[in-house]
Each structure stands twice: as structure tokens, then as C-alpha cells.
Amino acid sequence: MSVKAFELVPAVERELLMGDKARINIECIECCGKHLYVGTNDCFIHHFLLEEHTTPKGKLVFSAQKVLHKYLGLKKPVNELKAASALERLMVLCDNTVIVVDMVNLEAVSSGGAKIKGVVAFCVNENPVNGDPFCVEMGVICAKRRTVQIYMVYEDRVQMVKEVSTPEQPCAVCLDGYFLCLALSSQYMILNYSTGASQDLFPYDSEEKKPIVKRIGREEFLLAAPGGLGMFATAAGVSQRAPVNWSESVIGAAVSFPYVVALDEGFVTVHSMLDQQLKQTLSFRDGHILQDFEGKVMLASTKAVYVLVPRPLERQIQDLLAGHRVEEALTLAEGAQRNIPKDKFQIMHRRILQQAGFIQFGQLQFLEAKEHFRKGQLDVRELISLYPLLLPSSSSFTRCHPPLHEFADLNHLAQGDQEKVQRCKLFLISYLREARSTEGANGCREDVDTALLKLYAEANHESLLDLLASDNACLLADSAPWLEKHHKYFALGLLYHYNGQDDAALQLWVRVVDGDLQDSTRSDLYEYVVDFLSFCSSLDLVWKYAEWALQKEQKVGVQIFTRRAVSDEQEAQMSPDAVIKRLHKYHQATVLYLEHLVLGRRVQKEAFHTHLAVLYLEKVLSLLSQSPAPAQQVTEAREKLQNLLKESSLYRVQLLLDKLQDTDLLLECATLHGKLEEHDKALHILVHRLKDFPAAEDYCAWASASRDQGYRQRLFHLLLGVYLGPDAPGNEHTVAAVDLLNRHAVMFDPAHVLRLLPEGWSLQLLRPFLCGALRGATHARHTSQVALGLARSENLLLKHDRLKYRGGPVLVSEKKGCQLCHNTFTEPDCVCLPGGVPVHTHCAAQRVRDSPRKRQSTNPSNHT
Amino acid sequence: MKVKYNIDIVASSPLRVIKRRVSRAMPDSGKMKKPDVKLVILGDMNVGKTSLLHRYMERKFKETISTIGGAFFLKQWGPYTISIWDTAGREQFHGLGSMYCRGASAVILTYDVTNWQSLAELEERFLSLTDTAKDDCIFAIVGNKADLTDPKVLEVEPEEEGTGQPPVCSPPTVSPIVRKQVQREEAIALYGRILRYKLQDERSSLPAERMCFETSAKTATMWTCCSRHCLTWSFPPS
Numbered sequence A: 001m002s003v004k005a006f007e008l009v010p011a012v013e014r015e016l017l018m019g020d021k022a023r024i025n026i027e028c029i030e031c032c033g034k035h036l037y038v039g040t041n042d043c044f045i046h047h048f049l050l051e052e053h054t055t056p057k058g059k060l061v062f063s064a065q066k067v068l069h070k071y072l073g074l075k076k077p078v079n080e081l082k083a084a085s086a087l088e089r090l091m092v093l094c095d096n097t098v099i100v101v102d103m104v105n106l107e108a109v110s111s112g113g114a115k116i117k118g119v120v121a122f123c124v125n126e127n128p129v130n131g132d133p134f135c136v137e138m139g140v141i142c143a144k145r146r147t148v149q150i151y152m153v154y155e156d157r158v159q160m161v162k163e164v165s166t167p168e169q170p171c172a173v174c175l176d177g178y179f180l181c182l183a184l185s186s187q188y189m190i191l192n193y194s195t196g197a198s199q200d201l202f203p204y205d206s207e208e209k210k211p212i213v214k215r216i217g218r219e220e221f222l223l224a225a226p227g228g229l230g231m232f233a234t235a236a237g238v239s240q241r242a243p244v245n246w247s248e249s250v251i252g253a254a255v256s257f258p259y260v261v262a263l264d265e266g267f268v269t270v271h272s273m274l275d276q277q278l279k280q281t282l283s284f285r286d287g288h289i290l291q292d293f294e295g296k297v298m299l300a301s302t303k304a305v306y307v308l309v310p311r312p313l314e315r316q317i318q319d320l321l322a323g324h325r326v327e328e329a330l331t332l333a334e335g336a337q338r339n340i341p342k343d344k345f346q347i348m349h350r351r352i353l354q355q356a357g358f359i360q361f362g363q364l365q366f367l368e369a370k371e372h373f374r375k376g377q378l379d380v381r382e383l384i385s386l387y388p389l390l391l392p393s394s395s396s397f398t399r400c401h402p403p404l405h406e407f408a409d410l411n412h413l414a415q416g417d418q419e420k421v422q423r424c425k426l427f428l429i430s431y432l433r434e435a436r437s438t439e440g441a442n443g444c445r446e447d448v449d450t451a452l453l454k455l456y457a458e459a460n461h462e463s464l465l466d467l468l469a470s471d472n473a474c475l476l477a478d479s480a481p482w483l484e485k486h487h488k489y490f491a492l493g494l495l496y497h498y499n500g501q502d503d504a505a506l507q508l509w510v511r512v513v514d515g516d517l518q519d520s521t522r523s524d525l526y527e528y529v530v531d532f533l534s535f536c537s538s539l540d541l542v543w544k545y546a547e548w549a550l551q552k553e554q555k556v557g558v559q560i561f562t563r564r565a566v567s568d569e570q571e572a573q574m575s576p577d578a579v580i581k582r583l584h585k586y587h588q589a590t591v592l593y594l595e596h597l598v599l600g601r602r603v604q605k606e607a608f609h610t611h612l613a614v615l616y617l618e619k620v621l622s623l624l625s626q627s628p629a630p631a632q633q634v635t636e637a638r639e640k641l642q643n644l645l646k647e648s649s650l651y652r653v654q655l656l657l658d659k660l661q662d663t664d665l666l667l668e669c670a671t672l673h674g675k676l677e678e679h680d681k682a683l684h685i686l687v688h689r690l691k692d693f694p695a696a697e698d699y700c701a702w703a704s705a706s707r708d709q710g711y712r713q714r715l716f717h718l719l720l721g722v723y724l725g726p727d728a729p730g731n732e733h734t735v736a737a738v739d740l741l742n743r744h745a746v747m748f749d750p751a752h753v754l755r756l757l758p759e760g761w762s763l764q765l766l767r768p769f770l771c772g773a774l775r776g777a778t779h780a781r782h783t784s785q786v787a788l789g790l791a792r793s794e795n796l797l798l799k800h801d802r803l804k805y806r807g808g809p810v811l812v813s814e815k816k817g818c819q820l821c822h823n824t825f826t827e828p829d830c831v832c833l834p835g836g837v838p839v840h841t842h843c844a845a846q847r848v849r850d851s852p853r854k855r856q857s858t859n860p861s862n863h864t
Numbered sequence B: 001m002k003v004k005y006n007i008d009i010v011a012s013s014p015l016r017v018i019k020r021r022v023s024r025a026m027p028d029s030g031k032m033k034k035p036d037v038k039l040v041i042l043g044d045m046n047v048g049k050t051s052l053l054h055r056y057m058e059r060k061f062k063e064t065i066s067t068i069g070g071a072f073f074l075k076q077w078g079p080y081t082i083s084i085w086d087t088a089g090r091e092q093f094h095g096l097g098s099m100y101c102r103g104a105s106a107v108i109l110t111y112d113v114t115n116w117q118s119l120a121e122l123e124e125r126f127l128s129l130t131d132t133a134k135d136d137c138i139f140a141i142v143g144n145k146a147d148l149t150d151p152k153v154l155e156v157e158p159e160e161e162g163t164g165q166p167p168v169c170s171p172p173t174v175s176p177i178v179r180k181q182v183q184r185e186e187a188i189a190l191y192g193r194i195l196r197y198k199l200q201d202e203r204s205s206l207p208a209e210r211m212c213f214e215t216s217a218k219t220a221t222m223w224t225c226c227s228r229h230c231l232t233w234s235f236p237p238s
């Protein structure tokens, strides 16, 4: 309850009013502009002028100056005073009579008509339906039982316009439009004096306790309810606000938006109409009257008059915020919205939201804080600036003044609690991330991104790399030292790269790979660099770092070139020739690169093929030169060589053949001979020197792979010839020859073979071959016979069809008419329709033209 | 069985909302737009009206003090602003009830399942307050504090009143009335009488099975035999 909504300021002190006459009491007051009227129990009306001053300290004080006092001459207390400033009249209730007096001289207006007798209480309609500015509408409770009268008060007369009766005796009244709000003896009710319709509100024992009826706005009233409640009721008889909780002894109530002020025996209480909470309590003894006049709340004891001066809204809000009462502050601000110009309200509201956000932030209520920051459109930098060193030194930001919060910085806020600091940092991370994805970072992206980068780096956050790899505005100059401090060299490299400084990035990474700098972000940084270089568009850089990469590991380093997009090669600097030249020193890399060209990309260029073949060969030879030669490796190396020799037909055969002279690489030799189409030489090597018969057979198959059957057969015959040739000693080759024949029977011409075979060979030996050959021949014969038969029968069928279409003889004579045009035939040429009906040639053609779809059915056949 | 406490409101007769077009602009001092629908919670003191509302609005159970006068909340249900009035059950404030109920579209009559008298009070004291509600006002009868029911008592009970042991009672308030557990059938019977009192046709009204249920603001659990385990009303567009 720390809002100071009002200040109690004395207006008319006791001395001024009654001096030392102890028995005189204040009965009623009325304030109208600067004019204050006070009615006393000794039948006086006092008129004061109330001036407002502000002291040098900014306090509001009042000075009252007595203008006049007037004795009404009735020896009765003055019960009520109401001013009608437009008429310059004052209505006075005294001794059950309302008289109208002049506001200035307090003289009763002359004519005797300006007087109402038998009045218990009266009220003025502040919202009259009748718009006449020169009269005042008044509701009067008559002493006569159960009646309320409506009067019009003019400058010099009063006139009753309506009289309505009530179910019980009324004792308090308020008027708004046509609606009378009445306190009856046992309940409150609303009565429409125009239609007579009534609406019970709720029971209240007016005899036991003085009722309160107070108009608080258009068609809404505030009423004292049982249990010390202040109930709100509309003219329709419903409550739109929850009641406020006064004390049982409440005497009077007044409204000064957004507060309801009530007076009881010892205190003035202030409740908010917005949340019904008690906001302020002022101790006030002998309170007697509490009323609001045109928004000014006045308070009187029996001896003196005071003003309850509302403190400026913003001060109240600031007080609430200072007490960390965020919700109340916001409610108060929002409740006052309609009383403040829109743009001014918006600025104020935003500021309050931001302050509220910082209060909650200080309490680590991040969710709420975030919501308030968002609604208050907080400049993110306000938040960032709380965290030491996060804003780039180049940032032009300065904190808002007056400050939005009481914190110097995060350390001040956390008071050394590291866990708090951490939580705040995590919050900022999430907040900045959100700000980036919305327009929250507009105009200060650099500050936001740089701050985020720093937070990520510090927290070892995985998103650091995402941030740098995506579109960002991190400031290099400010981020670099920070990243270095946290050993985020890989990230720093990315940042360099993002800023177009690839050389710096690479330098840094190389140092990390080489172990000069420590950063474990990527264990595969070397591979990363190689990959990076393979995409790098600056060829100078590629050459600069390729050397380093190759020295580290040729197998990986060469990927700089092998992974490169082919289009880059358009540039002479990156042409394969240039690369190979550069790779010269690196044997393994050269091989890999050539393999990439020849085997991978299948570049059809003699130089590469030859180069690769030579390198393969050198490799084999060097392996073989070791002793003992590593068998496994030799096999692998030779396989590669052999495959290349077989598959490629671009390399320079003769060159390789020369290099193979005097080596044991006979299989390779044979292949090379094969490439030269020197099959006899090749087979000779395979059969006589290698004695590898399966290889010889394979050779035949390989060498004739893309040739026709005849070529293949020739090769097989050649092989057979080698087996059976004169320089074939022993019967070792005989077996091979027999096997060859038996296995590849179809490859041979049996007649030719039989002529070749030595006389002495047994038939049994060649059985599979002969059988195969015989079966093959027979099969071929049968197949051709079947084909012949099929062809014949097809021919027969066609003939049959032809005859069928022709039908019997077609008779055409000059007497016979054409079926289509019914003219006679003049010439022998005609067309037969299916069924043998002769028609004119031109008629048939016509018909075909007319019905193209029927074309098939007309099968023209000339007949002469 | 744990079911989310739910008085979210969904579907039925199109008559329920008759928006008052005659705009009685709220006085200068209002801050929120005028609610479209009013819902009032009635019931004897201490039955747990405020607790039920807390459960509904904030999804938690917290200590309450006996409500003074009344309180209200605004809630957005789709396009409608609903005002929910929590009334004070204390006798002293009884007179305010009909004003709260004026123009209400729905009334939740709340009793304490461990206190038979609180159910009886609904009929004796609170039902007449709803005379000011809309003619087609929807009624629901909610038995609160179901967490305190003692199954044993329910079994014994079919005998004559008073022979059963007084059941284990709910928290602090000492009541002069002998507490007796309430069975749901009694609430359903009351619902029927309410419809008759309101001259509403039982067949066209929402069925008692759906409008009478037992719950606990404390444990947020619902005890009811209704198939959907939640009370559904509706405020379809008018």
C-alpha cells in the first residue's frame, strides 16, 4: 500500500472560519472554481476565495481569503449547499427549505418563488437530459411521505416539473439523466422519472446506517452496501466493477479517477477502481465531509477544510515501480489512458512497460520481463548495455535518460552470484535470438549480432558457428579480440572469411592445425581447410596453402584439386596441366590427381593416360626392386597397371613397351602387344613364356571384346595355332589345345580345325568339341529350317488373304451401274468394295476422302 | 483418473447470447470493453467458489480468504469477452446476489460435497437470486472438494439421515451444521427442480448428466459419470 495517490493539504483553517467560537461546526461545503462556500450549524454561509500556490519546493499549498459571510436568520444549521455557476446561484438547504441565493452577495433572490419547502435532501443533475444551460435540474426528497420531485431552477424562480412516488421513504438521492438513484429505508433503487420504471438494487438498512449515493459517471453510481462495501451499480441495475471494501463506519465517498476515496471515523482510504485494491490510507480524525467538486476532492472536519491533492499520475506510477509493484503500475497507467493524449500516453506507457520489464528482469522473471520489453518496444541495446563489454566499442548507443532501471550493470544486479549472471546471460541469448528474427534488431543489427557472438563464444555455445555461417552483422574489429580471448580461432576464421579476409582465416586455421594455437572446435580442421581451399575462389590463396596441405598429407591435400568444381579449370592457372606441374614434387598426390582425371572424370587426353601408366609402372618396378618384394602390394600395383593398360587405349603403347623390355612384367607386355594388334606376339608370350593358358584365353576374349564374331574366331584359331605350332614341345600344349577346343567349341570352324589336328589324336579326346560342334551345326541347321518353314507359311497366309480379297471374278459391263453413283461403267477400270462390288475408281476415292476412318475397310484392288 | 479441470465452454442452443446492442457506454472511468456474457458463481460461504475460479484462471490452488462483496474476472472466449463474477457466500452479502445475477447468461451453483447443508442452501437461499438472470440462463451444479469424500460413508449412507457417521470434514471452518456427504443423485434431482422453477423445458435443456458434476479445486480432478468429463456450454454467435 505504498502508493501516495493524494496529499492532504489544508485549505481553510479553523481560525479563519470561527476563530475561538468552539460550538460552531461545519455542516456542509461547496466548491466551484475558486469559490468555496461553507455552511455552518449556526446558520451562516461563509464565502472564501481559494488560491493555489506552488512553493519553491514544488509543494502545492492553498491560501483562503474570506470574502463574505451571511447569516440566514433561521437559527438552524445549513444542511446543504449547491452552486449553479451558470446562473450565479447557490441553492441552500436549511430548515427543510431550499432557498436560492446569489453566489456573489449571498442575498436570497428577491421573488418569493425561488423557495421549496418540506425538503429532506436534494441533488443536482450533472447530466441533465434537458440541455438548457440557463436552468439547473434538481431532485428533491420531500418530507411529505414517499415522494421525489424534480425541479427546474432558473435565475429567479424554481419550477416543479415532475413528481414521482417511491415504495418507501427515500433518504438520499442522486440524478443522472432520467435516472434517480435512491436510498430507501430498506434498499437502494433506480427510478426512471420519465417512464416510472424502477429497478431494485440491493437491500440496505438506511435507518441503521447512513446510506451513500454517489454518481461517479454517466449512469453509474457508487453506493454504500452492507458490510462496509462500496458497490458500483449502473442505471440498468448491474455491477460492472467489483466492490471496494471500506470500513463499516464509512461516512462519505468521492471519486477521483481512478480512485475511490472514502472517509470513516479515523481515516481516509483510497481504493483503485481498476483493481479494487486499497492503495493509500491517510489518518484523519473528526472527519465529517468528503466530497468531490469538479474533480477536486475536498475534506472537512467540523472545524477546518482540506483538499486532497492528487499526485501526478507519473509520480504515482514511478512510486509503484520503485516498490516493484509492476502490475499495479501498469494497471494505473492503462486505466488513465483515456485521460491522456494518445501520443503522450504511448510514450509514457512504453517507458513504464520497459521499466516494468527491467524490474522483472532484476527478479529473474524472464518470461514476464521479455513480454514487457516486447510490448514496450525496448531498444535491445538498453538490455545489452547491462552486460559489461558486450556492446561494440564503436556503438553509438547511450542509455536512456532518466534511466529505466537502477542497475549499473549485470554484476551490480547479481551481487556476485555467478549463477544469476549465467541465467541472465542465457536469457539475453534467447532474447537476442528472438530480436534478430523479428524487427526488434532494426537499426542496431551490428550491436545485436556482435553481442550475441560474444555471448556464444563465452558460453561455448554451439550456435556460434551457425551465427557466423549465416547472414550476420558481427563487427570484426570488436569480435576478433573477444574470439581470440576465448580461443575460438575456428570461429574467428569464419568471421574473417565472412568479411572477405580468407587469407587471415587460413593463416589462423593453419596455425591451429599445426598446433601453434589451441582450439578444439573441429578435430578435422585440416580436412576442413582442404575442403575450404577446394572451394576457394582466390587461386593465389589456393596455391599458397596447397603446398602446406600437401606437405601435411598428400592423400588429403590433393583433394583441393580433385574436389574442385570443373568449371574452375577454365582458368589456365587451374588447368590439369598446371596442377600436375605443381604437384610434381608430390608423387602420391600426382597419382591420385591423375587417377581423378583418367579414371574418375575420364578425361580423354593421351598425356594423362601415359603419365598415369608410367607412374603405375614405376611404382610396380620400384616395389619389385625391393627385396623381398611385398607380394600383396605388388599384386595391387600390378592390378592397377594392368587395368589401366587394358581399359585405356590412349596411352603411348610403344613408350611403355620400351619401358617394359627387360622386365618380368609379361602379362603387361602381352596386353601392350594386344593394343598394337600384335596378337601372335602376345599369345606367344602368354603361352610360351608365361605358360598361362587361362590368361591366353582371357586375352582372346578381351582383345576381341568390341569386335565381331569373325575377329574373335580368328583370335581363337590363332591361339590354337600357337598351341599346335611347331615350337610347341611335348604334349603340355596338346592338353591346352584340347581344353580350348572343348571349352570354346563355338569359336571354331570344325572343318578348319579337323584339318589342323594331328592325325594321332583320339576322337574320344575331342568328344566334347566335336559333339559341341556337331550339335551347334545341327542346331543351326534346324533353326534355319524352322525359319524357312515359318517364312513359307507366312507367305502362304498372305497369298490366301490376297485371294480372299479378290473373291470371284468381278463382272463389269456398260449396263451395270456403280453402287455408289449409280452411273454405268464406261471404262474397265474399277474398284472392288469388300464383297466384290465394283464401283468407279473416282467414287471409291471420293468415299475414302469423305470417311477417312473407314479407310481400312475399303481395300482397293484394281481389276482390269 | 486425472482429467484437466475444464470449464471451457463449447456448444449448444443459439439463444444463449443476445448481445445488447443498445450500447450503454461505460462511464468515463471504464478501462475494458463491455463484456458480452456474464457468468456468476453462487454458493454458500466456504464451499470453494474462489478456489474454483483460481483453478480455472491460474490453474493453481492457493489459499483464499473469505470473499468480501464480490470479485470479477474477464476472460476471452474466442470473440467474446466473458465476465465471471465470484460472489461472497457470507450471509451478510447475500442481498447483493440478485444484482450480480442480473442479466447473467450462466450461473454455476456450487456446493461442498462434504456438507449436505451447502447443497440445501442452494435451493433455499441462492436459487431465488437468479430471478434477475436471463430467462434462458444456463445452470450448472458443481460439487467441490470431491477430494475429501469418504467412499465408506457413501456406502453406509442409504439409511436414515444422521445414522451414518459424520464424515471426515474439510478444513478449518467450524460449522454448526452437521456435515453429511452429498451424493451426486441429489444434485441431479436439484437440477431438475431448478429447471422446473425456471419453467425451462427439461427435454430441451442441457442434460443433468452434463451439468452436474463433482470436482476439486485442490487436486484439479473431476469426479463425474458424464462421458466427456468436462462441462461444456456454449456461447455460439448470436
Ligand SMILES: Nc1nc2c(ncn2[C@@H]2O[C@H](COP(=O)(O)OP(=O)(O)OP(=O)(O)O)[C@@H](O)[C@H]2O)c(=O)[nH]1
Residues within 6 Å of the ligand: B043, B044, B045, B046, B047, B048, B049, B050, B051, B052, B062, B063, B064, B065, B066, B067, B068, B087, B088, B089, B090, B144, B145, B146, B147, B148, B170, B171, B172, B215, B216, B217, B218, B219
Ligand atoms: N480439500 C479441499 N479444500 C478446498 C477445495 N476448494 C476450496 N477448499 C478450501 O475451502 C476453503 C474455502 O474456499 P474458498 O474458495 O475461499 O470458498 P468460497 O466459496 O470462495 O467462500 P466465500 O468467499 O466465503 O463465499 C479454503 O480453505 C480452501 O482452501 C477443494 O477442492 N478441496
Ligand SMILES: [Mg+2]
Residues within 6 Å of the ligand: B049, B050, B051, B064, B065, B066, B067, B086, B087, B088, B089
Ligand atoms: Mg470466495
